Amino acid sequence: MTAVEPELTVPGAEVKLVAPRRSVLGLLRPLARWATILFLMLLYGFPLYWTVTMAFKPPAEWNPPGTIYWWPENWTWDNFEDILGLKEQEGIFATGKSRSAIPYIENSIIAATGGTLLALVVGVLAAYGIARFRSGGRMLPFQILQLRMFPPIAIIIPLLFMFVYLQLWDTLWGLIILYGAVTFPFVVWLMRSFFQEVPREISDAAIVDGCTHWGAFFKVVLPQVKGGLAATALFVFILNWSDFLIALVMTQDNARTAPVFLQALQSGSAGQEYGKQAALAVILILPPAIFGLAIQKYLVRGLTFGAIKR
Amino acid sequence: MAETVDEQGVRQAPKGRLPDVGGRSEKSVAALLTAPGQLVMLFIVLFPAVLAIYLGFTAWTPTSGDDVWHAYRYWHWFDGYWEVLRDGTFWSAMWRTVLFMVVAVGMEFLIGFGLAMLFLKQFRGRGVLTLFFLLPMMVVPAVSGFVFFMIFQVDGPLNEGLSLLLGRDITILWLQNPSLALWSAMVVDIWQWTPLMFLILLSGLVALPEDQMNQARILGANSWHQFRYLILPMMKPIILIALIIRAIEVFKVFDAVYLLTQGGPGDASTTISVWMYREVIINSRWGYACAAALVVLIMVTIAGAFAVRPIEAGQDSTLEELEIGETDRTIGVDPFAKAGA
Amino acid sequence: MAEIHLQHLTKQFPGGLIAVNDLDLVIPDGSFVALLGPSGCGKTTTMNMISGLEKPTSGEIYFDEQPITRLPPGARTVGFVFQNYAIFTHMSVTENISFGLRVSKPRPSESEIERRVGEIADILGLRGMLDRNASRLSVNDMQKVALGRSMIVNPAIFLLDEPFSNLDAAFRAYMRAELKRIQHEVGQTMVYVTHDQVEAMSMADHIAVMDAGRLQQYGTPDELYNAPANRFVAGFVGSTQMNFLPATLVLGEHGAGNGRSLTLGIRPENVQLAAPDAAEATLAGKVNLIEPLGAKDVIHLDVAGHGFRVVGTPGKRPRVGDNVGLVFDSARQLLFDDETTLAVDG
Numbered sequence: 001m002t003a004v005e006p007e008l009t010v011p012g013a014e015v016k017l018v019a020p021r022r023s024v025l026g027l028l029r030p031l032a033r034w035a036t037i038l039f040l041m042l043l044y045g046f047p048l049y050w051t052v053t054m055a056f057k058p059p060a061e062w063n064p065p066g067t068i069y070w071w072p073e074n075w076t077w078d079n080f081e082d083i084l085g086l087k088e089q090e091g092i093f094a095t096g097k098s099r100s101a102i103p104y105i106e107n108s109i110i111a112a113t114g115g116t117l118l119a120l121v122v123g124v125l126a127a128y129g130i131a132r133f134r135s136g137g138r139m140l141p142f143q144i145l146q147l148r149m150f151p152p153i154a155i156i157i158p159l160l161f162m163f164v165y166l167q168l169w170d171t172l173w174g175l176i177i178l179y180g181a182v183t184f185p186f187v188v189w190l191m192r193s194f195f196q197e198v199p200r201e202i203s204d205a206a207i208v209d210g211c212t213h214w215g216a217f218f219k220v221v222l223p224q225v226k227g228g229l230a231a232t233a234l235f236v237f238i239l240n241w242s243d244f245l246i247a248l249v250m251t252q253d254n255a256r257t258a259p260v261f262l263q264a265l266q267s268g269s270a271g272q273e274y275g276k277q278a279a280l281a282v283i284l285i286l287p288p289a290i291f292g293l294a295i296q297k298y299l300v301r302g303l304t305f306g307a308i309k310r
Numbered sequence: 311m312a313e314t315v316d317e318q319g320v321r322q323a324p325k326g327r328l329p330d331v332g333g334r335s336e337k338s339v340a341a342l343l344t345a346p347g348q349l350v351m352l353f354i355v356l357f358p359a360v361l362a363i364y365l366g367f368t369a370w371t372p373t374s375g376d377d378v379w380h381a382y383r384y385w386h387w388f389d390g391y392w393e394v395l396r397d398g399t400f401w402s403a404m405w406r407t408v409l410f411m412v413v414a415v416g417m418e419f420l421i422g423f424g425l426a427m428l429f430l431k432q433f434r435g436r437g438v439l440t441l442f443f444l445l446p447m448m449v450v451p452a453v454s455g456f457v458f459f460m461i462f463q464v465d466g467p468l469n470e471g472l473s474l475l476l477g478r479d480i481t482i483l484w485l486q487n488p489s490l491a492l493w494s495a496m497v498v499d500i501w502q503w504t505p506l507m508f509l510i511l512l513s514g515l516v517a518l519p520e521d522q523m524n525q526a527r528i529l530g531a532n533s534w535h536q537f538r539y540l541i542l543p544m545m546k547p548i549i550l551i552a553l554i555i556r557a558i559e560v561f562k563v564f565d566a567v568y569l570l571t572q573g574g575p576g577d578a579s580t581t582i583s584v585w586m587y588r589e590v591i592i593n594s595r596w597g598y599a600c601a602a603a604l605v606v607l608i609m610v611t612i613a614g615a616f617a618v619r620p621i622e623a624g625q626d627s628t629l630e631e632l633e634i635g636e637t638d639r640t641i642g643v644d645p646f647a648k649a650g651a
Numbered sequence: 652m653a654e655i656h657l658q659h660l661t662k663q664f665p666g667g668l669i670a671v672n673d674l675d676l677v678i679p680d681g682s683f684v685a686l687l688g689p690s691g692c693g694k695t696t697t698m699n700m701i702s703g704l705e706k707p708t709s710g711e712i713y714f715d716e717q718p719i720t721r722l723p724p725g726a727r728t729v730g731f732v733f734q735n736y737a738i739f740t741h742m743s744v745t746e747n748i749s750f751g752l753r754v755s756k757p758r759p760s761e762s763e764i765e766r767r768v769g770e771i772a773d774i775l776g777l778r779g780m781l782d783r784n785a786s787r788l789s790v791n792d793m794q795k796v797a798l799g800r801s802m803i804v805n806p807a808i809f810l811l812d813e814p815f816s817n818l819d820a821a822f823r824a825y826m827r828a829e830l831k832r833i834q835h836e837v838g839q840t841m842v843y844v845t846h847d848q849v850e851a852m853s854m855a856d857h858i859a860v861m862d863a864g865r866l867q868q869y870g871t872p873d874e875l876y877n878a879p880a881n882r883f884v885a886g887f888v889g890s891t892q893m894n895f896l897p898a899t900l901v902l903g904e905h906g907a908g909n910g911r912s913l914t915l916g917i918r919p920e921n922v923q924l925a926a927p928d929a930a931e932a933t934l935a936g937k938v939n940l941i942e943p944l945g946a947k948d949v950i951h952l953d954v955a956g957h958g959f960r961v962v963g964t965p966g967k968r969p970r971v972g973d974n975v976g977l978v979f980d981s982a983r984q985l986l987f988d989d990e991t992t993l994a995v996d997g
Contacts, residue, residue: 070467151582155355158358165378181353213336213339259452
């Protein structure tokens with residue numbers, strides 16, 4: 001070390017204490033911040049507000065020309081009763097059961113749950129293989145990821161033949177298989193990131209103690225990641241529940257899901273079924289909203305393929 | 311367990327079995343674990359791919375009277391591919407998709423980043439408000455298409471709201487005007503997916519090392535300096551991942567657009583997914599659609615090879631951080647430990 | 652010049668925790684002062700308030716008679732070295748060191764910045780690694796970069812938070828000497844936080860001992876060692892902890908405060924071992940354990956049910972189980988009031 005340069009020997013001689021700017025700007029800042037947040041809340045909250053209130057409006061308030069109802073003046077459950085088939089239809093629009101969304105909601109539940117289970121079984125095993133044994137080499141996870149980049153329609157076109165030929169078209173089994181296949185990459189990527197957080201020593205210790213690989217996996221490793229597994233399951237369920245395109249192409253009526261029915265209501269009625277559609281929309285939003293908030297801290301990880309873990 | 315204990319009481323691996331633990335060689339276990347997954351890949355990649363390549367060389371349609379096994383009767387080699395490459399509607403759908411991608415992802419990034427910056431400092435109700443802003447993300451995409459279908463009606467709440475604000479009657483045809491329809495569709499995507507951008511960027515921002523920011527403040531850095539020299543460079547990997555993930559998803563956009571405009575009016579809001587859907591379901595041009603699908607797949611594969619890298623790097627670096635953190639702790643040095651006292 | 656004056660400084664966190672309680676402290680210009688105390692005693696919060704990172708709940712901070720409590724951190728001309736150094740890992744060493752200049756107004760010319768960085772690098776011995784990526788530095792070099800980054804803006808006051816806790820032992824001794832030398836030469840006021848009393852005693856001109864948000868004693872290392880103000884300081888300062896034994900005040904029949912319960916404190920190094928029945932022995936005890944530390948032994952005894960430590964010489968080492976007599980250096984024994992814990996004269 002050399003001697004200290006004279007320039008540095010400044011024992012506080014240069015202390016210049018600039019008075020802080022207590023200007024209007026300083027006071028406006030938190031105000032502007034809250035104004036921005038409130039503005040964005042209005043912007044991002046309004047579509048949901050509109051949908052939920054629409055579900056409680058009687059037909060006269062849906063979309064009357066020349067006026068608008070910002071708030072339901074005559075609250076009603078009719079739309080829900082209608083869409084759930086709880087009420088006999090009257091008048092010229094009476095079409096009986098066909099208006100009820102119940103069978104389609106059932107289809108949605110079965111297909112989404114079945115697809116989720118399938119994706120979990122296949123995906124968890126593969127994820128464990130990749131995380132623990134690096135099976136398939138470094139590239140396999142990325143091939144699986146690349147699968148996600150293809151527009152689903154491009155994959156579905158040829159699959160449509162196969163399904164017609166295998167008589168899986170317009171069946172719930174067909175949907176379950178497709179949902180499982182399409183969401184299994186997410187399971188692989190999510191579970192891989194969870195498995196990587198389990199120290200290898202844990203399963204090694206179990207094996208040294210006499211477990212088989214399977215025993216170690218089921219008794220020791222899987223309990224370690226059960227939180228992650230639950231989050232993955234809910235996440236994949238949301239994805240399957242949200243599907244529209246696959247069900248649109250792959251089903252007709254027998255296995256039609258609720259989102260497709262929502263679209264059918266829209267195109268079949270020239271937009272004159274707002275309230276009923278909105279009621280169905282609210283029903284459709286509820287499960288993913290609840291599950292999504294429940295696994296909120298894993299959402300980022302899921303949607304970024306485990307690249308961002310927090 | 312099938313192990314024996316020798317005279318000294320030391321456990322021995324059973325005879326006749328390789329000393330590898332767990333009963334099976336690791337290789338076979340690994341193969342077994344990934345086998346179902348690879349079967350699935352085979353099912354949704356290989357078979358369809360073979361079929362698509364085959365049909366792509368034909369001009370077959372289901373309305374031609376022959377079933378799919380006799381599609382070879384319409385064999386025309388690369389004619390279908392040439393047609394795709396020269397098809398104006400294909401390229402304009404492609405262009406619209408890219409435009410959609412750039413505008414929607416760009417807006418989602420700007421709003422999401424701005425909002426995340428506003429949420430960086432702790433304030434009362436931050437937790438609840440964060441959840442509030444996550445809601446659009448949970449909405450089924452088809453539903454959000456329907457929601458905005460209501461909002462964009464000529465006498466819907468958007469025009470009515472604008473009329474109230476501007477004090478004159480606004481009757482913009484958001485969905486029926488060809489030059490507006492695509493932009494309206496973008497609004498749906500921006501509304502729905504800004505939350506994801508917000509969430510990713512916020513999680514990155516709150517993880518920024520606090521001491522470094524404080525150090526910068528003490529050294530006299532103003533907000534802009536902190537943003538420009540610290541926040542932005544430190545956030546770069548996360549920003550990159552967020553942009554790529556969203557770009558991938560937006561490229562596939564279908565549900566919301568289809569419910570909002572069905573690609574119309576005309577093909578004014580037809581993105582590539584909607585275009586392919588129309589070719590297959592509406593126009594029944596199977597062979598042609600297969601050729602187009604393969605062209606798209608090849609383009610995506612090439613783009614994807616580049617897109618995957620930052621994600622891979624993100625995974626590796628988080629892994630590396632973990633490992634470094636552990637070794638540091640064992641030698642008692644943790645440069646990133648929080649200051650105590 | 653740059654004298655720091657803390658006046659009735661109090662910090663209460665939103666949860667209700669009072670981290671710093673009515674702190675009065677004058678740190679003279681050019682002095683080297685340690686804030687010493689166990690973790691959670693409020694020393695880091697005090698530093699954060701001096702630097703401006705936290706606003707006090709009440710009280711005032713003066714730099715040379717000027718109130719600066721409402722100034723933002725960047726306007727206070729303080730240098731702060733964080734415990735983990737807060738290196739900007741995405742920048743090179745040069746960019747780290749020059750950061751303070753590059754964000755200052757007016758911004759010096761590039762050649763000026765380069766010259767100043769060069770000076771600092773020479774002082775700290777960083778010349779050879781200026782272009783290196785800061786994330787790849789050793790912890791020792793990070794410490795130097797952190798110092799250099801603060802030095803370049805010529806702060807009148809230097810604040811260091813546990814500056815040596817992350818260094819390995821050899822480099823720690825070296826950096827202690829270096830820091831003291833630098834401080835001596837540039838004459839800045841330096842305040843540093845530590846929980847290590849050896850570090851505080853060996854380096855600081857003055858030590859402020861804090862506990863539970865309150866200042867316990869402020870004085871030179873000698874004062875703290877020889878005349879601790881209360882039982883806490885007595886117990887906290889000293890390499891082998893002081894012995895405490897219960898005592899009762901006996902002043903004859905009519906003395907005020909007769910029978911007051913006190914605690915007698917005596918440092919292990921002020922007690923001599925003797926034969927158990929020696930006439931000069933104040934007390935007797937039994938050897939429980941012997942810690943040989945090379946130059947000296949620490950002998951753990953049991954004295955009437957109380958743990959007791961004596962510093963012994965290795966040549967005259969008793970055996971475990973021996974009964975020994977204890978000879979107190981009565982000039983150095985201290986008394987503390989049990990109610991107030993304050994030191995009592997006599």
